[in-house]
Amino acid sequence: MHALSMERSENAKMQSLLRPPTQFSGVAASSTGLQEMTESQSNARAFPAGPQVGQKRTHNGYTSQPEPKRKTLAERAGEPNNVAKSSVPLGPTSTTGLTQPRQAVKGASIATLAANNTKAPTAAVPSTRYPPTSSRAAPITNFSQTVGPGSRPPQAIPRPGSSMAFNQSIQSRHRANPRSRPATAMSSHNVDDGIQGQQPNGWDVDNRLNEVESQFKVIQEAMTVSLTDRKTLEDAVDLAKTRVSDLEQERERLNETNMTLQSERDSLQREIQSLTIALETERRSHKYEIEDKAREHKHAVDELRREFKDETDRLQRTQREALEALERHYRVELEDERSQKVRELQELRARLSTEQQDLNVALSGKDREIQDMRSQLEALRGDLDREQTIKGGLQKQIAEMSTTAMTLEDRNRALRAQIDFLESDNKQQSDSFANMEAQLREALRKADEAQQKLIKEETERRVLFNKYQELKGNIRVMCRVRPVLGSSEGEEAKLLFPDVKTSAQIDVTGPEERNSLGNSTRKVIPFEFDRVFTPSVHNEEIFGEISQLVQSALDGYNVCIFCYGQTGSGKTYTMSSPDGMIPRATHMIYDTITKLKEKSWTYTMEGSFVEVYNEELNDLLTSTAEGKKKLEIRHDDVRKQTTVVNCKTVALDSADKVELMLRQAQNNRSVAATKANERSSRSHSVFILKLVGENSATNERCEGTLNLVDLAGSERLKHSGAEGDRMKETQNINKSLACLGDVIEALGRGSGHVPYRNSKLTHLLQYSLGGNSKTLMFVMVSPLEAHLKETITSLRFATKVHNTHIGTAKSTKKTKERISDC
Numbered sequence: 001m002h003a004l005s006m007e008r009s010e011n012a013k014m015q016s017l018l019r020p021p022t023q024f025s026g027v028a029a030s031s032t033g034l035q036e037m038t039e040s041q042s043n044a045r046a047f048p049a050g051p052q053v054g055q056k057r058t059h060n061g062y063t064s065q066p067e068p069k070r071k072t073l074a075e076r077a078g079e080p081n082n083v084a085k086s087s088v089p090l091g092p093t094s095t096t097g098l099t100q101p102r103q104a105v106k107g108a109s110i111a112t113l114a115a116n117n118t119k120a121p122t123a124a125v126p127s128t129r130y131p132p133t134s135s136r137a138a139p140i141t142n143f144s145q146t147v148g149p150g151s152r153p154p155q156a157i158p159r160p161g162s163s164m165a166f167n168q169s170i171q172s173r174h175r176a177n178p179r180s181r182p183a184t185a186m187s188s189h190n191v192d193d194g195i196q197g198q199q200p201n202g203w204d205v206d207n208r209l210n211e212v213e214s215q216f217k218v219i220q221e222a223m224t225v226s227l228t229d230r231k232t233l234e235d236a237v238d239l240a241k242t243r244v245s246d247l248e249q250e251r252e253r254l255n256e257t258n259m260t261l262q263s264e265r266d267s268l269q270r271e272i273q274s275l276t277i278a279l280e281t282e283r284r285s286h287k288y289e290i291e292d293k294a295r296e297h298k299h300a301v302d303e304l305r306r307e308f309k310d311e312t313d314r315l316q317r318t319q320r321e322a323l324e325a326l327e328r329h330y331r332v333e334l335e336d337e338r339s340q341k342v343r344e345l346q347e348l349r350a351r352l353s354t355e356q357q358d359l360n361v362a363l364s365g366k367d368r369e370i371q372d373m374r375s376q377l378e379a380l381r382g383d384l385d386r387e388q389t390i391k392g393g394l395q396k397q398i399a400e401m402s403t404t405a406m407t408l409e410d411r412n413r414a415l416r417a418q419i420d421f422l423e424s425d426n427k428q429q430s431d432s433f434a435n436m437e438a439q440l441r442e443a444l445r446k447a448d449e450a451q452q453k454l455i456k457e458e459t460e461r462r463v464l465f466n467k468y469q470e471l472k473g474n475i476r477v478m479c480r481v482r483p484v485l486g487s488s489e490g491e492e493a494k495l496l497f498p499d500v501k502t503s504a505q506i507d508v509t510g511p512e513e514r515n516s517l518g519n520s521t522r523k524v525i526p527f528e529f530d531r532v533f534t535p536s537v538h539n540e541e542i543f544g545e546i547s548q549l550v551q552s553a554l555d556g557y558n559v560c561i562f563c564y565g566q567t568g569s570g571k572t573y574t575m576s577s578p579d580g581m582i583p584r585a586t587h588m589i590y591d592t593i594t595k596l597k598e599k600s601w602t603y604t605m606e607g608s609f610v611e612v613y614n615e616e617l618n619d620l621l622t623s624t625a626e627g628k629k630k631l632e633i634r635h636d637d638v639r640k641q642t643t644v645v646n647c648k649t650v651a652l653d654s655a656d657k658v659e660l661m662l663r664q665a666q667n668n669r670s671v672a673a674t675k676a677n678e679r680s681s682r683s684h685s686v687f688i689l690k691l692v693g694e695n696s697a698t699n700e701r702c703e704g705t706l707n708l709v710d711l712a713g714s715e716r717l718k719h720s721g722a723e724g725d726r727m728k729e730t731q732n733i734n735k736s737l738a739c740l741g742d743v744i745e746a747l748g749r750g751s752g753h754v755p756y757r758n759s760k761l762t763h764l765l766q767y768s769l770g771g772n773s774k775t776l777m778f779v780m781v782s783p784l785e786a787h788l789k790e791t792i793t794s795l796r797f798a799t800k801v802h803n804t805h806i807g808t809a810k811s812t813k814k815t816k817e818r819i820s821d822c
């Protein structure tokens with residue numbers, strides 16, 4: 001029994017020592033011992049303490065559930081293997097087993113205290129409430145290993161008189177009298193709890209006492225530490241209290257502020273209410289005012305509306321009356337006029353039907369004529385003379401008609417004068433006035449008829465003229481020989497013009513040649529063209545030949561007139577001299593335009609002047625100072641017209657403008673000195689004249705272009721003696737002339753591809769070469785012996801062109817060269 005009570009006491013003590021460190025582990029770990037030793041320190045319970053004896057320990061900590069009631073010793077003695085089954089350890093087998101967990105607890109307590117000391121007092125409270133598991137696990141493990149049920153044999157019951165038994169007796173005494181001093185308890189223990197005569201040995205007591213004292217010292221030290229901790233914690237609590245009171249004060253201050261704000265808000269709300277009331281009062285007063293004014297205005301508007309309505313009614317009445325009067329008046333007038341117009345209409349209808357019949361007769365006659373003409377035209381050149389006669393007759397008729405029209409105009413004027421006279425005279429002349437008026441009407445009718453006839457005749461003339469031109473050929477070649485300008489020019493070449501009647505042949509006596517026998521001979525080379533002009537022929541006569549082509553341009557065809565020949569052969573003279581083709585052509589066009597006005601034709605004329613120099617297009621109407629732009633050729637495939645983009649175009653509404661334009665172009669043209677001609681033209685110049693005509697009577701429109709081209713001098717490179725830039729110019733000139741020949745040849749062959757784009761010149765003149773266009777080439781010839789070879793070359797080139805047939809078929813005469821003795 002005593003052993004069991006000691007064992008229980010020892011066990012409780014071990015539990016108190018093994019109690020896990022709590023919030024103030026240093027205090028808690030030693031609190032049991034403290035309770036036993038000093039009463040003054042019992043207030044340590046104010047802090048959360050570790051579990052007391054009898055509390056159940058869980059893996060999370062401790063609960064306050066009471067320990068199930070222990071079995072009495074008798075009960076336990078009656079149980080089989082009660083010692084082995086008991087979950088309560090029966091005590092260590094040696095003091096070493098007891099000391100080991102206590103040291104671990106102490107170590108844990110000191111470690112926890114150290115941790116608490118390093119932390120702030122306020123933070124230390126929660127953090128130390130539950131000590132780290134590791135610090136608790138260590139003693140538990142040690143305890144299990146040392147005193148756990150599995151590690152101790154069942155017969156390990158403590159022997160009486162052992163140190164364990166003594167400790168247990170002390171512990172049990174403490175439980176019985178917890179407030180007694182250890183020393184006293186110990187002595188009373190010996191007296192009260194001596195069981196079954198078992199007495200401890202004296203040397204054992206001393207040792208035990210020493211041991212207890214040393215333990216007491218340790219506990220005292222721990223006590224000192226925990227007291228220091230407690231002081232720190234008390235300071236922390238004070239600090240916390242101070243903060244709480246501060247916060248209280250702050251809260252009171254905030255409450256005061258809140259109340260102030262509340263009162264301010266109330267006063268503001270009162271102000272808003274008073275303002276709202278004032279505003280409402282004001283709004284009501286304004287509303288009454290507005291309503292009064294609205295009533296007043298309504299009244300005034302009603303008044304005005306009434307007045308306006310009365311006025312409107314009155315005006316409407318007046319207007320209605322006036323309108324009715326006017327309507328009556330105009331109805332009478334209209335009735336008169338209508339009956340008059342009906343009469344006139346009937347007259348006109350009668351006249352119209354008569355005219356219609358006449359016209360039908362004339363139309364059928366003209367249809368027949370056209371049929372006849374077609375068949376006649378298809379009968380080719382044999383009918384040419386007859387056509388010319390018809391044309392002459394028609395022109396005569398036109399002239400007669402013009403005369404008739406003019407006579408009628410005179411008569412008309414005379415009749416008008418008579419009418420004026422009769423109108424100013426008395427009534428007796430009214431009869432003659434009526435007669436005169438009838439005559440006047442008749443005259444006007446005839447004049448109108450004549451005008452219509454003239455217009456028709458003009459259309460017919462155009463058709464016939466074009467057919468006549470086609471019969472002559474769409475490419476014509478003429479030759480012109482210039483006169484010798486003076487004896488200084490050198491020996492004259494032998495040029496003969498055998499065909500005096502037709503003036504279409506030129507015989508050139510070629511250079512000296514030696515035959516196989518050693519005799520020198522000269523070939524006479526005959527050339528035949530559409531026309532050959534001898535040196536004595538003037539520009540006026542030459543223009544007579546080309547005027548028909550100018551007329552074709554006015555009729556809406558594209559016409560191209562070239563001057564081709566060697567340098568100094570007279571190309572510029574023929575084309576651009578003051579009485580050259582360009583001024584003459586423009587003068588003719590002005591005259592014709594004026595005449596055509598009475599046939600209801602109105603024309604506009606625009607001119608531009610470009611040159612092709614070294615295969616580059618250059619605007620001759622813009623000087624370098626004005627800033628030249630790059631020119632671009634654009635073709636309109638539908639209208640068969642060419643436009644040169646960025647090229648200056650001048651509206652030619654007077655002859656003066658043409659002269660001015662020619663002078664300007666001449667100044668801008670590229671000229672350079674060559675061996676053959678001092679101011680030789682080194683570029684091809686193209687004068688482009690666009691003619692657009694519109695007929696207001698027939699609504700016809702025509703658009704033609706007249707190109708007058710002064711080609712650069714053709715010459716053999718060797719003969720020209722050109723060098724450097726001049727040589728390049730000559731090469732370009734010859735190349736473009738060769739291209740021109742190729743184009744004409746391709747057109748003559750009827751070849752599908754015409755190489756227009758091989759040179760700038762042919763590209764520019766694409767729609768004026770071939771197709772429906774008309775081309776005339778003048779081959780210019782120098783009369784000098786020195787230029788003989790160039791002359792023959794030029795004439796051969798011209799013959800090639802002449803033999804080209806474009807458009808209507810034409811016969812070609814073949815000529816043979818013959819030998820002449822020198």
Ligand SMILES: Nc1ncnc2c1ncn2[C@@H]1O[C@H](COP(=O)(O)OP(=O)(O)OP(=O)(O)O)[C@@H](O)[C@H]1O
Nearest residue numbers: 482483567568569570571572573677680681712713
């Ligand atoms: N039919 C003519 N009657 C009188 N003089 C003429 C005639 N033809 C040419 N001339 C004169 O001959 C000279 C050379 O003529 P022109 O300048 O017209 O030659 P060109 O063929 O245009 O030469 P280039 O190709 O070098 O420009 C000029 O002085 C010109 O006045």
